[in-house]
Structures are given as structure tokens and as C-alpha cells.
Amino acid sequence: MLANELRAQNVKCIAVESTSELSPEMKSKFNPDGFSEVIQHQQDLDQTLQSIRQHQPTHVIPGFESGVELADWLSNQLSLPCNEPKQHDARRDKFRMTELVRADGLRTAKQFRSNDVEEILCWIRDTLAWPVIVKPLKSVASDHVFCCSSADEVRDAAEAVLSQKNVLGSRNAAVLVQEFLNGTEYAIDIVNFAGQKKITAIWQYYRPPSSQDFVCYDAMTLLPYTGNRQDALRSYAFDVMDALGIQFGPAHCELMWVDGEPVFVEVGVRMSAGINATLSRICGGICQLDKTVEILLSPDRFLATLDDQPCLEKRAVNVFLIPQRQGRLLRARGLDQIQKLPTLHSMSAATKPGEMLSRVAGLVTMVHEDIEAIQRDVGVIRSLEREGIFEVEHEVQVEALRQSPKIEYEHEH
Numbered sequence: 059m060l061a062n063e064l065r066a067q068n069v070k071c072i073a074v075e076s077t078s079e080l081s082p083e084m085k086s087k088f089n090p091d092g093f094s095e096v097i098q099h100q101q102d103l104d105q106t107l108q109s110i111r112q113h114q115p116t117h118v119i120p121g122f123e124s125g126v127e128l129a130d131w132l133s134n135q136l137s138l139p140c141n142e143p144k145q146h147d148a149r150r151d152k153f154r155m156t157e158l159v160r161a162d163g164l165r166t167a168k169q170f171r172s173n174d175v176e177e178i179l180c181w182i183r184d185t186l187a188w189p190v191i192v193k194p195l196k197s198v199a200s201d202h203v204f205c206c207s208s209a210d211e212v213r214d215a216a217e218a219v220l221s222q223k224n225v226l227g228s229r230n231a232a233v234l235v236q237e238f239l240n241g242t243e244y245a246i247d248i249v250n251f252a253g254q255k256k257i258t259a260i261w262q263y264y265r266p267p268s269s270q271d272f273v274c275y276d277a278m279t280l281l282p283y284t285g286n287r288q289d290a291l292r293s294y295a296f297d298v299m300d301a302l303g304i305q306f307g308p309a310h311c312e313l314m315w316v317d318g319e320p321v322f323v324e325v326g327v328r329m330s331a332g333i334n335a336t337l338s339r340i341c342g343g344i345c346q347l348d349k350t351v352e353i354l355l356s357p358d359r360f361l362a363t364l365d366d367q368p369c370l371e372k373r374a375v376n377v378f379l380i381p382q383r384q385g386r387l388l389r390a391r392g393l394d395q396i397q398k399l400p401t402l403h404s405m406s407a408a409t410k411p412g413e414m415l416s417r418v419a420g421l422v423t424m425v426h427e428d429i430e431a432i433q434r435d436v437g438v439i440r441s442l443e444r445e446g447i448f449e450v451e452h453e454v455q456v457e458a459l460r461q462s463p464k465i466e467y468e469h470e471h
Contacts, residue, residue, distance in 0.1 A: 142303025241316035342371030379420035
């Protein structure tokens with residue numbers, strides 16, 4: 059998306075592939091034809107630096123989570139606009155980032171890291187009540203995130219984290235265990251320039267009220283920019299940017315609202331994924347893609363419009379299609395009914411027989427002036443899901459780690 063937008067403004071772009079280990083699914087949107095050159099980083103930092111230096115770049119910016127650390131390092135080495143080097147290792151490592159946020163006086167989840175399962179269980183017994191969250195230190199896209207309610211479930215989750223490569227193609231060196239936060243989750247999209255910050259979108263996540271399998275969320279709604287809750291989230295997210303030394307570029311800050319205040323979950327120092335980077339523009343506001351391009355090409359304009367208050371003319375909801383069972387797809391049904399829904403903006407879903415379905419099998423984006431009209435159509439989608447949109451070979455039920463708690467969906471604040 060960044061390359062397409064910059065190329066449309068006659069800007070030359072070079073791609074740096076930070077690793078050759080990414081799965082095809084993680085690279086599915088990358089089109090090398092959109093770049094003047096593609097440089098493959100071979101884990102030799104000096105060689106990659108020299109290959110890039112000859113192009114005399116003006117900015118280095120990550121296009122995906124796998125590029126965050128390398129982009130950070132390169133921009134600093136090239137003396138280009140960058141984030142504070144002292145906090146470099148905390149902008150991917152979720153344990154380190156949480157510790158820095160806590161050290162700045164902000165509320166965070168209790169946490170512990172180790173590659174020793176018995177040590178983890180000892181800490182849980184001394185510190186937390188069930189359930190607990192188990193995940194990799196550098197997880198992305200809810201990969202290997204488990205909610206555990208017993209010691210046996212923690213052992214299974216820790217073994218899965220330590221024994222398998224993550225979706226970015228690397229081994230997990232340790233397991234992160236965190237306090238389970240029972241509240242409503244939000245994500246705040248921000249663009250930073252020279253320490254100045256601009257909110258481009260505020261999202262509320264929705265976790266299914268009843269599920270046999272732990273699902274981080276199955277829908278997200280775009281909230282208005284203004285409101286008491288939004289003001290508190292904005293202030294907290296800006297403090298997180300300062301605590302982690304995020305001074306340049308886009309960021310995606312995830313927070314939980316617990317007991318009347320925000321609590322830190324994690325932050326991604328890159329643009330929000332997919333259509334989320336532009337959906338707020340589609341709804342009449344500003345968007346993270348446009349503001350990111352602005353800090354690259356027109357920083358004076360970015361600074362001049364910092365105090366402008368955007369307003370949404372429409373509302374939007376992303377609905378993630380969660381198959382009842384995981385496995386190889388036999389057929390999909392009911393998608394034609396979703397196509398006819400009046401609030402439908404776009405849809406992508408697994409339809410090819412033989413595709414392996416995991417936790418998410420599709421995304422439906424709804425846009426309309428009336429949030430209640432969207433909710434009615436979301437109800438239709440959920441009804442179709444219960445009837446079974448995705449028929450899977452062998453129809454083997456996914457093993458459940460725990461039943462998700464009910465979290466109410468807050469439409470407005």
C-alpha cells in the first residue's frame with residue numbers, strides 16, 4: 059500500500075526483504091514489481107547497509123512486523139528520521155516493551171518470561187489467578203496466543219510456543235506469560251513525526267461472548283474520534299509512544315479498558331494491517347496510510363494540521379469469519395447472501411476446495427452511516443456462521459483451551 063501510494067506521487071521505492079523465512083501467506087501482498095530494486099537481507103547488517111546506502115535514501119520505514127527491527131536499525135545507521143535507539147530492543151520484544159511502559163508509571167499486565175515451564179508454573183502459582191495468557195515474546199497476528207486455565211494447558215501452550223517456528227519463520231527463544239485482563243480491548247492507530255503525534259483511527263475489538271476455542275477477537279468497529287473514553291485512550295497511547303521512544307512513523311497501540319482505565323497490551327511500530335490503514339478515510343476521516351505518506355513527503359503539512367479534529371461521516375465494522383472447525387475446506391456456502399447485504403463494503407473468504415482453514419477464514423467489511431444497520435447485517439453473518447459457512451473435511455472439532463468470557467460490545471462512548 060505504501061509503495062503504491064508513493065509510486066503514484068513519482069517517488070522511487072526500494073524494498074528490503076528482512077528475512078527469507080516468511081511463509082507465502084505472510085508475503086502474499088508483496089509485489090516486487092512495484093519497486094525499483096529488491097534487496098534481500100542475508101543477516102549481514104553491514105552488507106545490507108552498503109547496498110542501501112548507494113541509493114541515498116531519504117527514509118526507511120517498515121512495511122510489515124518482520125521489518126520493524128531492521129528498519130529501525132537502518133534508519134539510525136543512515137542518520138535518517140528514526141526512533142530513539144536506546145529503546146530499540148523493546149519495540150518488538152513484548153516483555154521488554156511492557157517493562158518500559160510500566161517503568162514510565164503506566165498500568166500494565168503482570169508478566170513473566172522463561173523457557174523453563176516449571177519456572178513459569180511456579181511464578182503463576184505465586185502471582186496470578188487463572189486464567190493466564192501464554193504467547194511468544196515476538197508474536198504477530200495472534201500467532202501462538204493461548205488462554206490457559208490449568209497447569210497442563212500452560213505446559214501444552216509453552217511447548218507449542220517453544221517447539222514451533224512462528225509465522226515470521228523464526229524460533230521462539232522464550233515464553234511470555236501475562237495476567238489475563240478481563241475488559242474491552244481497543245487499538246489506537248497513530249502517526250508520529252519528531253515526537254508529535256496524530257490519532258488516525260480508534261478501534262474497539264469484540265470477543266465472541268461464547269466460544270469453545272479461545273479467540274482473541276472476531277470483529278472490530280471503527281469508533282468516532284471524540285468521547286471521554288477516546289480521550290483517555292488517546293492520552294495513554296501518547297504516553298506509550300514516549301515510553302518506547304517512538305518518535306517517527308506509524309504505530310498501532312493495543313490497550314485493554316479495565317476497571318475504568320486503560321491497561322497496556324502491546325504496540326506494533328508499523329501501520330495497521332490491510333484495509334484498516336485506509337478505512338477511516340473511507341468513512342470520512344483521516345487515515346494512517348495518508349498521514350504516513352505525509353510525514354515522508356510533506357512533514358510541514360503534517361505539523362500544520364496536528365490540531366485539526368477529524369470527524370467520521372460513516373461507521374465501519376470488520377467481521378472475521380471464524381470457521382466452526384479447522385481443517386481442509388470442502389465447500390463454502392452462504393457467501394452469496396453476504397454479498398447482498400446493504401452495508402457490505404468488501405469481502406474476502408476462503409472458497410477454494412482443499413484450502414487449509416485455521417482460526418480465521420475470511421474478512422467482511424461493513425460501511426454505513428447507521429451503526430444499527432451494520433449491526434443488523436452482522437447478525438445475518440453470525441446466523442450464517444452458526445449454520446456453517448465452511449464445510450471442512452472430516453468435520454473434526456477444534457480442541458478448546460477454554461471458554462471465552464463474555465465481554466459486552468460497546469457501540470458508542
